Amino acid sequence: MNKMVVRGSRPLRGRIRVSGAKNATLAILCACVLSKNEVILENIPDISDVRVMLEIISYLGLQATWLGEDVLKISGAARVGDETPYQLTKKLRASNLLLGPLMARNTAARVALPGGCNIGSRPMDLHFKGLTSMGADLEIRSGYIEGRVSGRLQGARVYLDFPSVGATENIMMAAVLAEGQTILENVAKEPEVVDLANFLNALGARIRGAGTDLIRIDGVPELSAPVRYSVIPDRIEAGTFMVAAAATGGDVSLEHVIPPHVEPLSAKLREANVRVEEAEDTIRVSTPEPLLPINIKTMPYPGFATDMQSQMMSLLSVVPGTSIIVENIFENRFQVAQELRRMGAQIKVEGRVAVIEGIPRLHGTQVKSTDLRAGAALVIAGLMAEGTTEIQNAHFIDRGYRDLEARLRSLGADVKRV
């Protein structure tokens, strides 16, 4: 079941509800390791990354039970294990977010180096910088990060050389149980970081400033408040449907979305002549006018998200004129260009810059997804293309999109798994 077949040239029309955010959910599930009490989580997307993370935290001793299609109960545990196994962490990049919580809860951790999509080298030096400033002793041995600290972690002042999402989250989770105050400077401002901070505060943490450049955390001895928490909508899933709607000349309304979270994308789509109409928690996307070429640079939030870059490359491949994309976050995120070229796209890649000369139509053929967002981009390309597109390695898509083919079919697409 790992090939997706798309018959193209049909505009998407209708309404679709956006799922809970993958990246917020993954971090929040790691944060559950810090809690001694039961947690109920709402708006959890049933996607393969979440399933793998649930296996990992179950291995650590927590119990996860689905109470409904998107509601999870996570039991607190009096004691959690120290080690995450390679067999599970190799499937999931975000498994590295267990390092901070385990160091804080257990004062020791053995976390297998994470796997996930091959989109760049993805070092963890900034995670290490923060945790060692707090007194942790960390080393990498035989593919595992081994950490220990004598006594509790100590609050510290940490400046991140780059506003890394993962480093901000890992250090923030470690700091909530540290002794004293931690000040994190030049941190990531992504909505998922704010969602994690809100969740931790609901558990009893004392975090201020999430969503700004500077986060202050006053450590507390334990987190034990029983919590019911609803995860934010997924801005990348929402964005993917928005681009798919624009690419097919369709008219789609997204429900359960936070419009400011997708503003960096909405602004670019408007520049390309796409009509984007926002209400309180809905966005309607349509294309009454011919589209225009645009330039994009990926940046940390509130800049344009790297996780939306591949999908935009598909769209721009059929917009008349020259568009330019500069990828500033992950050095290996242009792999989809060679697959789009197989469909006829004219895209030149040099280092971090892609130059796209729009052509009138893409043509369906066999392509393969190389990572999650490349997979989504190829689905969008298939929806626009003349003929049939077969996307191999569709399991990448399941990492981050819940039941994508059925939801696209509900908008009029012809998509199936074979």
Ligand SMILES: CC(=O)N[C@H]1[C@@H](OP(=O)(O)OP(=O)(O)OC[C@H]2O[C@@H](n3ccc(=O)[nH]c3=O)[C@H](O)[C@@H]2O)O[C@H](CO)[C@@H](O)[C@@H]1O
């Ligand atoms: C599970 C999750 O939330 N994944 C998201 C998270 O990934 P992730 O947290 O891995 O991304 P980061 O923000 O950490 O990475 C951004 C940049 O910083 C570099 N870096 C990072 C850490 C470090 O210690 N040293 C270092 O040099 C990375 O190589 C990359 O060039 O944010 C990315 C950037 O928005 C998104 O694309 C991912 O979808």
Ligand SMILES: C=C(OP(=O)(O)O)C(=O)O
């Ligand atoms: C890169 C992504 O995720 P991860 O960090 O989990 O690999 C993504 O969601 O596009």
